[in-house]
Amino acid sequence: MNVLTVEKYQNLDKQSFNELIEKDIPFVIRDADFGYCMTQWSADYLKDRLGETKVTVHQSMQSMLNFIDKNFLYKTLPFNEMIDKCLNDDQHYYYLRSIGSDRRARDVADIRAQFTEISDDVTIPSFMSICQKTDECRSTQDCHQTGHRQLFSSVFRISSKDLVLWTHYDILDNILVQIKGRKRVVLFPPDNCQYLYLESDKSRVIDIDEPEDLLREKFPLFLNVDRYECVLEEGESLFIPSLWFHNTTALEFSIGMNFFWKDKQLIDDNMYNKSDVYGNKDLNPAVDAFANVDKLVKHLDKMPKKFTDFYLRVIINKLQNKLN
Template sequence: MNTCFLGELISECSLSFHIVEVQQSLPIKSLSCKLVGKRPALSLEAFLRDHYLSGIPVVIRDSMDHWPAKSKWNDMNYLRRVAGFRTVPVEVGKNYLCPEWKQELITFSEFLERTRSNDTTSVETTYLAQHQLFDQIQELRQDIVIPDYCFTGGGEIRSLNAWFGPARTVTPLHHDPHHNILAQVVGKKYVRLYSASLSDELHPHSETMLSNSSQVDLDNIDEKEFPNILDLEFQDCILEEGEMLYIPPKWWHYVRSLTTSFSVSFWWSDAEKLDD
């Protein structure tokens, strides 16, 4: 990475950890090609015109300051008080494509303890991933607000999910069928995005259940099996606390937590797709 770009990146992200350490933990070429654009307090008109209709990702700043979650979810005691006794499904292991990956049912208090311990022990990474936690715990649902952007296109919310875990949790390269706003409430995440037009080059799994997931492991790329993968164009970013990332339908994305992280994803459909 050239020094000019490095200086720009540090200023852009206001990283509280050393940039070299971040680079060493990320896939090849990360943060050296094209950064996802960041726009403050993006108007609905501009979002519709510049991103929704054109299918271009964007990071939206300054649109979550009114969320109660912004001041509450950094407090483990608060989370334990409102949700500690509830049972939640968690993922254990690197990610769902790895053979050693498994799922468990544990209390939210136990999950919080594992999250705390992950930074200091060899406890296997435990991730509360794509869980409808807010249907289960109304106190947490009241801490967030559905972004107005999610009503673009006259559709409706299809899914509202929580993503909560320690640093180094990974969601492997995959795509989703709906429009997606990923709201970063606590911590930081690295996100890499590939256009939907590159689907064939990203080698989706042939199994029906995994057909939206790539065979390419960006953390350990097999250049013999996938010789052209490093030549494919992508966009990426570090999603900061208080920022939202718009991911258009079918765009491939890889996500890695850089710190303890609590995110919320909002999926929604266009009006004409409500019957899908």
């Protein structure tokens, strides 16, 4: 297992930020100013501003949330009660990942729309060139002409101390902003996917810190991964490139947010799933390819095992040659 440290930077301008983004490797910004929220958001401040606002949260008796086995329940609570439970409930762990307002999940998370009482507290640093549909950019075309990144969603995140979020990947690039508390983040590059025992966009390796002998017994391939690690201090921000797997641990009661944006070329080529409100549905061509793989396997299963295994290996060889 190869462990690498995520590099940290400060005093970035537009050019240096863009150059780092182009490398497609995670990095931390120490001093990006996202507005009033960076200094004023605390448990008491948010309770005062958001009060009885209803939010849907994950509640679990285990610190490691497991989306595959669903070891949690969804609970709808007043915001101030959710904060109190995060801080004081010794029997459960709580995790807020804000969602859109539509009950049928047809809209994206937008802090400005779902939490209007605190929306003015948040601004995106200009050097990131992330369009927020201001007067300068009223459409996707305007974003492209100005060279801005098109904001997809802004996600509010709050969690209990010690809560671990499962390893997964997103289709969109994003910035994770750590406002209160410290958070450990472990990332794995896209080319490590064959070591992560995937189910859809999530890994079946729930405890990535299990002793090596146990991992070797249950998930031996996982020992081949490249781990990029960092601890986000209050006020730091992490760039997470699309398709990079990531796992987070709240080392303290945690308040943060994400900003996701879409890739211009993928928009132009109509590759995003239009029903995706979380930024984690595979691109349209990939979905088509997966469907064809399922058909392929059904055809091969019609033959005796000897022939099925042979043709599977031939196909795997063709795919492997495509990677080389």
